[in-house]
Amino acid sequence: MHSFVKTPAQRKLIEQIEKLKPSFKAREPELDTLGSFPFKDIEELKQIDYHLLTLPRENGGQGFGLYEYILAQEAISEGSGSTGLSIGWHNGIVLEYAENRHWNEKAGQFLVEEIRKGALINSLGTENNTGSPTRGGLPQTNAVADGDDLLINGEKTYASLSPVLDYFLVSTTTEEKEVEHIMIPRTATGVSIEQSWDSLAMRGTASDTVVFNNVRVPRSNILKKNKPVEPVSKGWLLHIPACYIGIAAAARNYALEFATSYVPVSLGKPIAEVPSISQKIGDMELELSTARHLLYGTIERYEAATDKTTFEESLDVTKIAVTSAAISIVNTAMEIVGSRALSESNPMHRYYLNVRAGLYNPPMNDVVISKMANKAIQSMKKATMK
Numbered sequence: 001m002h003s004f005v006k007t008p009a010q011r012k013l014i015e016q017i018e019k020l021k022p023s024f025k026a027r028e029p030e031l032d033t034l035g036s037f038p039f040k041d042i043e044e045l046k047q048i049d050y051h052l053l054t055l056p057r058e059n060g061g062q063g064f065g066l067y068e069y070i071l072a073q074e075a076i077s078e079g080s081g082s083t084g085l086s087i088g089w090h091n092g093i094v095l096e097y098a099e100n101r102h103w104n105e106k107a108g109q110f111l112v113e114e115i116r117k118g119a120l121i122n123s124l125g126t127e128n129n130t131g132s133p134t135r136g137g138l139p140q141t142n143a144v145a146d147g148d149d150l151l152i153n154g155e156k157t158y159a160s161l162s163p164v165l166d167y168f169l170v171s172t173t174t175e176e177k178e179v180e181h182i183m184i185p186r187t188a189t190g191v192s193i194e195q196s197w198d199s200l201a202m203r204g205t206a207s208d209t210v211v212f213n214n215v216r217v218p219r220s221n222i223l224k225k226n227k228p229v230e231p232v233s234k235g236w237l238l239h240i241p242a243c244y245i246g247i248a249a250a251a252r253n254y255a256l257e258f259a260t261s262y263v264p265v266s267l268g269k270p271i272a273e274v275p276s277i278s279q280k281i282g283d284m285e286l287e288l289s290t291a292r293h294l295l296y297g298t299i300e301r302y303e304a305a306t307d308k309t310t311f312e313e314s315l316d317v318t319k320i321a322v323t324s325a326a327i328s329i330v331n332t333a334m335e336i337v338g339s340r341a342l343s344e345s346n347p348m349h350r351y352y353l354n355v356r357a358g359l360y361n362p363p364m365n366d367v368v369i370s371k372m373a374n375k376a377i378q379s380m381k382k383a384t385m386k
Helices: 008-032 039-047 066-079 081-100 105-116 235-261 275-304 308-337 348-360 365-385
Strands: 121-124 142-146 149-159 167-174 179-185 191-194 208-218 222-225
Touching: 008 039, 008 066, 008 081, 008 348, 039 081, 066 081, 066 235, 066 275, 081 105, 081 121, 081 235, 081 348, 105 179, 105 222, 121 149, 149 167, 149 179, 179 208, 235 275, 235 308, 235 348, 275 308, 308 348, 308 365
Parallel strands: 121 167, 142 167
Antiparallel strands: 142 149, 149 208, 167 179, 179 222, 191 208
């Protein structure tokens, strides 16, 4: 990863995270427990103002862009995947705001100031009956006008970072069947969190269910309404493949260290010198390097583009390709380490489980592949009609 660090500011940022990574890695086994959360990791990241990474400088933040954000996310996830994915949602949503300024002015100014003071946020869109918001469908969580207030009822699943979130950015359906995103403070009466997260992978994200029971907030808490044209700058979602390639890098490092130090009595030399193992190491290196070139190359082109509306397919393809590569790298690392990789005391079993969660983060493989297939079919139809 260090070969992709280009500036002194980026180097300083990564050096700060490198100092924290040993602690993240040492505490990561604790995250195998149901109901766990990396409280100390988040606290240490806030101590280096990581929660302000993408907040604009004029708002009191560090003002970093997409490239630095993704570099940092990969580095954190190499220490702890759950920590990286969790804090990544907060910084990504802030980056989307920094690029688009798409929040209502009054509510946006309030929220930005709260973030400057240390608040953590996440968007809550997924529901049991509607699934991922990327698949369409109106939210079942509803907002009913009551004078100058709104009454919110419903529940949201997959609320990553839930133990430390200060504000929930909740998608709701109004009486007019419009979608509004409403800022709800954690302290609001009627807000509760159900510890429903029992996933085998990424347990430490604490992606629990948040319930809203007659939660009353002022109408001024409407952060944004869905408009015909939503923000087109979705590059921040690349924090998802960055997280999983970070996990893959951790698996690669463990496998490489094991292969160069493990000397079976029957062999008399490190297993890394066995041609079949050396081949697997080379395969890992090639896949890891290829994935990083794709990831950071996409980011460079995205940041340089004046029209980001043309990047949807590039972002989708990058997410799928990099996440698939991460899974493949971990699989190969497992083969190098052998059966001991399945031991509960071995970190490889955690990498193996966690990296697979990437298949279920947006955009979903089937949606992207179907979209690309339809595009190819329509293109061919047009060509044959000429």
